[in-house]
Amino acid sequence: MNLIRALFKRELQSYFSTPVAYVFIVIYLVLMGTFTFYLGRFFERGQADLSAFFSFHPWLYLFLVPAISMRLWAEERKTGSIELLMTMPITAWQAVLGKYLAAWTFTGIALLLTFPIWITVNYLGNPDNGVILAGYIGSFLMAGGFLAIGSCLSATTRNQVIAFVITVATCFGFLLSGFPMVLDLFSSWAPQILVDGIASLSFLTHFANISKGVIDLRDLIYFGLLIGAFLYTNTIVLQWKQAD
Amino acid sequence: MIEIDALTKNYGHHTVVDKLTFKCNPGEVLGFLGPNGAGKSTTMKMITGFVTPTSGRVLVCGHNIEEDTLASKRQLGYLPEGAPCYPEMTPATFLDFVADIRELTGSHRKQRFDEVIGKLHLEPVLNQTIDTLSKGFKRRVGLAQAILHDPDVLILDEPTDGLDPNQKYEVRKLIRSMAADKLIVISTHILEEVEAVCNRTIIIAEGKILADDSPQQLAAQSKYHNAVRIDLPDDNNFDEILASINQLVSVKATESDREQHTITAIAATNEKTLWHEISNLISQKAWQVVSVQLESGRLDQVFRQITRGVEA
Numbered sequence: 001m002n003l004i005r006a007l008f009k010r011e012l013q014s015y016f017s018t019p020v021a022y023v024f025i026v027i028y029l030v031l032m033g034t035f036t037f038y039l040g041r042f043f044e045r046g047q048a049d050l051s052a053f054f055s056f057h058p059w060l061y062l063f064l065v066p067a068i069s070m071r072l073w074a075e076e077r078k079t080g081s082i083e084l085l086m087t088m089p090i091t092a093w094q095a096v097l098g099k100y101l102a103a104w105t106f107t108g109i110a111l112l113l114t115f116p117i118w119i120t121v122n123y124l125g126n127p128d129n130g131v132i133l134a135g136y137i138g139s140f141l142m143a144g145g146f147l148a149i150g151s152c153l154s155a156t157t158r159n160q161v162i163a164f165v166i167t168v169a170t171c172f173g174f175l176l177s178g179f180p181m182v183l184d185l186f187s188s189w190a191p192q193i194l195v196d197g198i199a200s201l202s203f204l205t206h207f208a209n210i211s212k213g214v215i216d217l218r219d220l221i222y223f224g225l226l227i228g229a230f231l232y233t234n235t236i237v238l239q240w241k242q243a244d
Numbered sequence: 245m246i247e248i249d250a251l252t253k254n255y256g257h258h259t260v261v262d263k264l265t266f267k268c269n270p271g272e273v274l275g276f277l278g279p280n281g282a283g284k285s286t287t288m289k290m291i292t293g294f295v296t297p298t299s300g301r302v303l304v305c306g307h308n309i310e311e312d313t314l315a316s317k318r319q320l321g322y323l324p325e326g327a328p329c330y331p332e333m334t335p336a337t338f339l340d341f342v343a344d345i346r347e348l349t350g351s352h353r354k355q356r357f358d359e360v361i362g363k364l365h366l367e368p369v370l371n372q373t374i375d376t377l378s379k380g381f382k383r384r385v386g387l388a389q390a391i392l393h394d395p396d397v398l399i400l401d402e403p404t405d406g407l408d409p410n411q412k413y414e415v416r417k418l419i420r421s422m423a424a425d426k427l428i429v430i431s432t433h434i435l436e437e438v439e440a441v442c443n444r445t446i447i448i449a450e451g452k453i454l455a456d457d458s459p460q461q462l463a464a465q466s467k468y469h470n471a472v473r474i475d476l477p478d479d480n481n482f483d484e485i486l487a488s489i490n491q492l493v494s495v496k497a498t499e500s501d502r503e504q505h506t507i508t509a510i511a512a513t514n515e516k517t518l519w520h521e522i523s524n525l526i527s528q529k530a531w532q533v534v535s536v537q538l539e540s541g542r543l544d545q546v547f548r549q550i551t552r553g554v555e556a
Contacts, residue, residue, distance in 0.1 A: 006344030010330070010337075017332045017373075080328030084389070087292040087324070088345045089317040243296040 003090050007098025008105075015106050024068065028110045031060055036117065048125025053117055054135040054211045058175055058204055061146050066167035068107060069150020070160045072099050073238075077158035086242070092235040100151050100231060107143040111136065131213035138210030141223040142203055146171050148230035155237040171203075178202030201226075245269050246291065246397060246427060251300035253286050253451075260286045262451035263300065268444075270396065273423045275442035275459070276431040279551050283451040284431040285325050288401050291429070292322045304397055318346075321395035325402055327386030331375035335366050335385045338374065339392060346393040360388045363418060380411040387415065391422070398422070400430045404437060416441050435543045439463075449551045463541030465549075467510055470541075472522050475534040476505040485531060492525070494518040508539075 015021040032053070036042050040052030076082035085095060121127050150167040157163050176182045178199045186195050206219045246268045253261040261283040268274050276284050289295035291302050293309045293316060302309045304316040330338060339360070343353055361367060364384040369377055374385060383406070390398060403419070404412040419428060419441050432438065438445050439459050447455040447462075455462060463469065474489075476482065479502050486500055489509050496512040511518040519538050526533055 002347065003345060006341060009344075010333075010341045013337065014330060014332050079331070080324060080326060081330055083289070083294050083324040084322075084328055087294050087317060087320070087322045088342075089314045090345060091314070239296075242294065 003094050004098045004101070007090070007095060008102045011099050011102035012105060015102070020071075021106065024064070025110050025113060028060070028064055029113060031064075032056070032114055032117075035060065048121055048127040050117065050121055050127065050132050050135055051211070053114075054139060057139045058142060058207060061143055062168060062171055062175060065107065065143055065146035066150050066164050066171065068103055069147050069167060070154055070163040072103060072151045073155035073234075074157050074160045074163040078160070086238070092238045096151065096231050096234045096238070100147065100234075103147050103151065104144050107147065108140055111140055111143065128213065131211075134213045134215055135211040137215065138207050138219075141210070141220070142207045145174070145203060145223050145226045145230075148227040148234075149174070152230045152234040152237060155234055155241065174201060175203045178205045245303075245305055246429070247303040248287075248291070249301050249303075251287065251290060251302060252298050253283070253290060253295065254298045260451050261290070261297075264448070264451065264453060265300075266446060266453065266456065268427055268429065270425060270427045271423065272444050273419065273428045273430070273442045275438040275445045276429060276448065277433065277435070277438060277445055277547065278431075278448040280433065282449045282551075284448065285401055286451075287448070288322075288399050288429070288431060289324075292320055292399055293317055294324075318393075319396050321390035321393065321398045323386050323390045323398075323400045323403055326405075327383045329374050329382060329385055329389075332373060334371050334373055335377075335381075335388070336370040338385065339388060342389045342392050348393060356392055356394060360392050363391075364388050365414075379406050380408065383407060383411070383415070387418070396426060398426055398428045400428065402432055403430055404432070404434065412437075435547060439543060447547065447550050454550045455546075459543060460540070462546050463543050466541035466543070466546045468508070468539045468542045468545060470511040470513075470516055470518060471508055471539045472511070472518055473506060473508045473535075473537045473539060474522070474526075475536075476507070477532055477534050479505050481531070482507075488525060488529070489522065492518070492521050494521055505534075 035056040036053040040056060042052045045052060073082070076085060086092075118132060121132075122129070146167075149170050150163070153167045153170060154160075154163040156166075173182060179202070183195060183199060186198055190198075200222075206222050209216055209219050248264055248266050251261055251264040252259065264283075264287060276287070278284050286295060290297045291304070291309070293302075293313055296310065302316075305319045307316040307319070309316040333341070339357065343357070348356055361370070364387060366381070366384060366388060369381050374382060377385070383403070387400070387403065390400065400419070404415050407415065416437065419430065422428065423441075423443075430437070430441070442459055445455070445457060445459050445462055446453055474485070476485065482500075482502055482505065486498060486507055489495060489507060490498055492509070494512050494517045495509050497510045499508045499510070500506065509518060509522060516538065523536065526536065
C-alpha cells in the first residue's frame with residue numbers, strides 16, 4: 001500500500017510539474033463550456049438540469065482521456081525510466097495501480113473544476129442535485145474505463161502517438177458497441193449471445209443509465225470489471241514485454 | 245553473492261547471451277568487458293530482473309530473481325545504461341521517491357540521504373529539474389538512486405560513459421571506496437577503467453565468456469608483456485640502435501616508429517631478461533635515450549586478440 005502511494009504521489013506530482021496538467025485542464029474546461037452552452041443549448045433549453053453538459057462527456061473523453069493515458073507507459077519506455085521502475089522492489093500490479101490511480105485522480109480533478117456549471121444551474125433554477133451527483137459519478141467512472149484501456153494499450157508501445165491512436169480507436173469501439181455501426185460487424189456471423197454481449201459493453205448505455213440518476217449495481221459492476229480487466233491485461237503486457 | 249547458471253537469452257533465432265555461467269563474491273569488482281552488442285547490457289538486465297531469461301537462472305544473495313523477485317531486487321542497486329531518470333523531477337524529489345519505494349524511514353533515511361548526497365556532490369543541484377542538469381550530474385543522480393539503500397550488490401551499466409575526466413576519476417574513486425564489502429559489477433568498453441577499478445575481468449563476445457581473469461593476468465597475455473620501449477631524442481643513430489637490438493637473443497621482434505623516435509622490443513621469453521640486456525647495451529654503447537620502459541602488457545591489444553581472434 002505504501003509503495004502504491006509512493007508511485008501515486010510521484011506520478012501525480014509529475015503532471016503538475018510539467019505544463020501537461022495546465023494545458024489539459026484549460027482545454028478540457030473550455031471544451032466542456034463550449035459544448036454545453038453552444039452545441040448543448042444550455043440556456044435555450046430552459047431546463048434546470050445538466051444533461052446538456054453530461055451528454056458531451058463521452059465524446060470529449062474519447063479524445064482527451066487517451067491524451068492523458070498515452071504517456072503512462074509509452075513515455076517510460078521511451079526515456080528508459082521503465083528499467084529503473086521495474087527493477088525496483090515493486091510488483092507489476094503495484095506499478096500499474098499507482099500510475100493508473102494518479103491518472104484517474106488527475107481526470108477527477110479536472111472534472112471537479114467544472115463546478116461553476118453546477119453553481120450556475122443552481123443559481124438559475126432548482127435542479128435535482130442527486131441526478132447531477134449521479135452524472136458526475138458516471139462521468140468519473142467512464143473516464144476511469146477509458147483510462148484503463150489507454151493505460152493497457154500504452155504499455156504495448158514506446159510511441160505515444162501510436163498509443164493515442166489505438167486508444168481512441170478502441171474507446172470508440174467501446175462507446176458505440178451498442179450501435180449498428182459496431183454490431184453489424186458481428187451480427188451476420190456471430191451467435192446472438194455474442195452480439196448481445198457486445199451490445200451490453202457499450203459505454204454510452206451504461207453512462208446514460210447512471211446519468212439519469214439511477215445508480216444501478218449492474219452499471220457499477222460493469223465499470224469495475226472493465227477497469228479491472230484492462231489493468232490486469234496491463235500487467236500481463238508488462239510481463240510479456242519483459243520476456244520479449 | 246551472484247550465481248549465474250547457464251543464462252541464455254534468445255531474440256527470435258538470434259542468441260544474444262549464450263549459456264553464461266559464473267559466480268561473483270563480495271569484495272569483487274567485476275568488469276564486464278566486450279564489444280558493442282556482445283550481450284553485456286542484456287546480461288545485466290537479466291541479473292536485475294528487467295529482462296526474463298530464455299533459460300538458465302540468476303541467484304542474487306541466494307534468491308532466484310524469477311521466483312523470489314522482490315527479495316532479490318531489494319539486495320540490488322542498478323544503474324541502467326544511459327542513467328534514465330524522470331526528467332521533470334528534481335534530484336531531491338526523485339531521491340525522496342526512491343527512498344519511499346526502498347522503504348527507508350526515520351533517522352536511517354536521513355543518514356543515507358546525507359551520505360549519498362555528500363558522496364556524489366549533489367548539494368548544488370538538489371532543487372533543479374533533472375532535465376536541466378549536465379550529463380555528469382544526471383549520471384550522479386542515477387548513481388545516487390542505485391546506492392541510496394546501501395545494497396549488497398551493485399550493477400552499473402557503463403557508469404562513466406560520457407563523463408569528463410574529472411568526473412570519471414570521481415566515480416571510479418567512489419566505486420573503489422564501496423568495493424570492500426560489496427559486490428560490484430560494471431560493464432564498460434573503456435579498458436583503462438577496468439585497470440583502474442576492477443579486480444576481475446570477464447570478456448564476453450557474442451554472448452559467450454572468452455576470458456575470466458584479473459586485469460593484470462589478462463594483460464600478461466599480451467605480446468607486449470615484458471616488452472621494452474625505448475624513446476630516443478632524435479633519429480640520428482636510429483638504424484644502428486634498431487639493428488643492434490634486433491640481434492639480441494631475447495628479442496622476438498621489434499616495432500619501430502622513426503617519426504616518434506621510438507623502438508619497442510618484444511620479448512621472446514616471459515622473464516625480464518630482455519630488460520637487462522637492453523639496459524646493458526645502452527650503457528655499453530653510451531646511447532642517448534629519453535626513456536626506457538618495461539611494459540606489463542596492453543589490455544587493449546589482449547582485448548582485440550581475444551574478441552576478434554587476431555593478433556592486433
